[in-house]
Amino acid sequence: MIGHLLPKYPVLWVNTIGSRPPRLSREDLGKAAAKLLSWMRPRPDAGPAPSPDSPRPEVLSPLMYPGFRSPWQRRFNAFQMARAIHSALGPRQPGEHRVVITTLPITADLPERLDVDRWVYYCVDDYSAWPGLDGPTLDRMERELVPKMDRIVAVSETLRDRLASFGAPSGLMTHGIDPEHWSAGPDASSWEAPAWWDELPGPKIVFWGVVDRRLDASWCLAIADQCGPLILFGPQQSPDPVLARHPRIRMPGPIPYADLPALAARSDVLVMPYADLPVTRALQPLKFKEYLATGRPVVARRLPAIADWSDAADLVDSADEFVSATTIRAGQPIPDRQRIEREQRLAGEGWAAKAAAFEQEVLDAIRDDRAPSTARRRAEAP
Numbered sequence: 001m002i003g004h005l006l007p008k009y010p011v012l013w014v015n016t017i018g019s020r021p022p023r024l025s026r027e028d029l030g031k032a033a034a035k036l037l038s039w040m041r042p043r044p045d046a047g048p049a050p051s052p053d054s055p056r057p058e059v060l061s062p063l064m065y066p067g068f069r070s071p072w073q074r075r076f077n078a079f080q081m082a083r084a085i086h087s088a089l090g091p092r093q094p095g096e097h098r099v100v101i102t103t104l105p106i107t108a109d110l111p112e113r114l115d116v117d118r119w120v121y122y123c124v125d126d127y128s129a130w131p132g133l134d135g136p137t138l139d140r141m142e143r144e145l146v147p148k149m150d151r152i153v154a155v156s157e158t159l160r161d162r163l164a165s166f167g168a169p170s171g172l173m174t175h176g177i178d179p180e181h182w183s184a185g186p187d188a189s190s191w192e193a194p195a196w197w198d199e200l201p202g203p204k205i206v207f208w209g210v211v212d213r214r215l216d217a218s219w220c221l222a223i224a225d226q227c228g229p230l231i232l233f234g235p236q237q238s239p240d241p242v243l244a245r246h247p248r249i250r251m252p253g254p255i256p257y258a259d260l261p262a263l264a265a266r267s268d269v270l271v272m273p274y275a276d277l278p279v280t281r282a283l284q285p286l287k288f289k290e291y292l293a294t295g296r297p298v299v300a301r302r303l304p305a306i307a308d309w310s311d312a313a314d315l316v317d318s319a320d321e322f323v324s325a326t327t328i329r330a331g332q333p334i335p336d337r338q339r340i341e342r343e344q345r346l347a348g349e350g351w352a353a354k355a356a357a358f359e360q361e362v363l364d365a366i367r368d369d370r371a372p373s374t375a376r377r378r379a380e381a382p
Contacts, residue, residue, distance in 0.1 A: 004355035078109035105142035131213035182293035191262030202228030203268035203330035216275035264294035272300035297329035
């Protein structure tokens with residue numbers, strides 16, 4: 001979405017840490033080393049761009065403590081983030097409007113510290129229920145954040161209900177897709193498959209996304225045992241160890257976004273084997289619409305945010321149904337009714353339209369005289 005706003009507005013993108021409590025594990029030590037190196041050798045900006053002439057955001061990675069549990073940690077991180085942002089923004093120009101769009105509860109201490117005009121909370125997940133995150137701290141900080149916001153937009157009805165329980169009304173804007181990316185008809189050979197890909201026996205069952213405890217390990221094992229090799233593409237965040245031990249489950253790591261259409265073209269079925277958890281019930285999974293746009297068979301657990309897409313994919317409620325639907329769809333074209341439903345439903349799901357709607361929310365917030373000003377926030381701060 002930000003990519004569609006960049007041609008019209010300068011964007012300052014701030015990377016943060018601290019939502020996941022640090023542990024003395026090999027995985028976390030590796031992440032800590034990588035983060036320290038990035039602080040020691042910072043790059044002025046980052047992020048892929050379609051071409052050298054395309055606008056890019058300025059990217060900040062402030063030095064932060066990896067936690068927000070204690071008051072001193074919160075004060076330190078708020079000071080570090082605010083200092084870095086103020087330095088990057090510089091003095092205000094005549095007529096300049098500054099709007100913060102935050103997706104993370106850990107920004108709860110910043111509204112009183114930043115010289116900006118409006119705050120928008122873009123709520124994309126229930127981080128209090130996310131596996132491996134510091135749930136109680138994130139829940140507490142989110143409850144502190146929402147009363148300070150001028151606008152709140154959520155990506156699912158489940159998240160809207162959660163925000164409403166805090167007394168915070170919100171608008172709804174679901175995730176979108178880039179139709180051109182998926183409709184370009186890429187040749188499958190444009191993706192350089194690993195050497196083991198063509199050696200896998202049977203249909204290739206593929207998932208892409210974060211590989212973590214939100215995946216239902218029992219469903220994954222059932223697919224691997226009864227359908228064919230299950231390949232889980234994406235960064236790993238402490239997934240269930242049984243997945244790595246199964247001989248018919250592969251976890252090759254992340255794959256570039258540009259290669260996903262070609263990967264899909266060489267896959268037999270795209271799956272979403274999520275567990276039925278509070279965090280997954282709050283999901284509005286972006287990958288589901290990406291899956292549909294590929295034209296490949298899709299089998300997914302029935303979650304609240306995708307329940308009304310049952311005419312466009314196979315949505316299931318049990319491991320047996322998951323195995324059965326995957327077996328039936330493997331190697332077969334999608335039914336005509338699913339193809340027609342996908343074409344009709346996805347026509348209105350492009351990121352360009354989503355970005356325009358989000359832009360209007362931000363502009364309305366700027367024009368809203370009832371919204372609390374930065375000066376009032378600072379005056380009311382303890």
